Amino acid sequence: MLISKIDYLNLLPFYVFVKKEIQSTQQKSIINYKKSYPSKINQDFKYKRTDAAFISSIKSKNCKCTDVGIIAKDAVWSVLVLVNEPNKIDNESNTSNILADILGIQGKVAIGDKALKIYYKNQDEFLDLAQIWYEKYGLSFVFARFCYNKHKKYFEKIAKRFGASKIKIPQYILKNEAQKTSLTPKQILQYLEQIKYNIGIKEKKSLKLFFRKIDEKKFSK
Template identity: 30%
Template sequence: MIKVGKVSYLNTLPMFYNLSNYEIIEGHPSELFKMLEEDKIDIGILSSAVYLKDKDKYAYLDGISISGKEMVCSVLLFLKEDYIKNVYLTKDSVTSRVLTRWYVEEILKLKPNYVDDEEKADTILYIGDKAIKEYSSKTYKSVVDLGEEWFKRYGVGFVFALFTYKKNSVKSFDKLKEDVIDSINFFYEKLKNNSLEDEIFKKYAFVDTNFFRKYFLECLDLGLREDHKRSLEIFEGFVKRFGLT
């Protein structure tokens, strides 16, 4: 049975909504990268920067990603003050860390300190469910949607994660790709028909129904098209510049 790494965030729900006959192992993107390296999973939703840093070693399932449309709504930079001097970068996603450095250093032309203690930071990167929860707290001076900033600059959605596997794997993932796409389509059909199970909303009770719909219909793009691949090509330059921060 193929071992599939699943990111433990709301954004992966459609991919796994109707997926069976696979061993599903959960973790955040950085944990899944370690699991793939140690052959504890065969394939997983990994930060796009991992693939871009070592394309000779890794491949991905074409047609599937976790990307933003314009906004992404769950990769957010929270500012406690009107300035950016001390920045805390979550350790959960290398892609989001590189993207933050792109925004702060390339776009804003700043050279902040990067700190390991978020209590000492005036600017904090959160991703996934944590970012969504923090945004609703309304306790920050301002919040920057990093996916939206990327779109403003380049006119393409940012690709945060890919279904990544090692090129030397002897396993075929063709059926998995088909099943994941079917699961995504089934989820969106039920979402648009207002026929998702109540248990789904209970499980993700930290978001209300309106945001749930907005998130999947207006923020996330789970496909992978030519414009996404152009976005990856642009981001590859910053991965090379900043490394796996």
């Protein structure tokens, strides 16, 4: 079984959990090997080059998905639009580019750990797309869902167990991620407080609204 890995800090708790959950050394090495960014993983999933992955919300509509995802509590800090920059999409993203368009935000889209570093440096004028969505609709924005191509029972079980778990990130992993990202362990933990993973009634309502806004945008063009 192949699980693709988005190599961003927002999924650090999930991969800490998976490494404990999956005992096979071979499977663990596969997870680490299949690292990429969201838009590339979306393609791999579409063409069934991977069995399971966190799929961008915009690409997950017709997929077999669990009730686990990447959700902003309100602001997310890692999906920004730099408003003083010329309009430019982030090639690593699918959902965030569309979200900026739906919200009518002009500028350069930045996602992931590079956006988080911009947030903490606070040297650029930016808008947090999840925060704007939350302020406008009173709903947490769902950026991705954990979906699968096969092995339904196995991945549904993984998702359910993860959703019910409280994950503590080991200090050695925090230090390693801090070194990789040039952030501090404290900043990483602060950021992870902004992320939740269980998709409940309100999160499903938010997804439906997002899909409707996409359809309205297409219709208006």
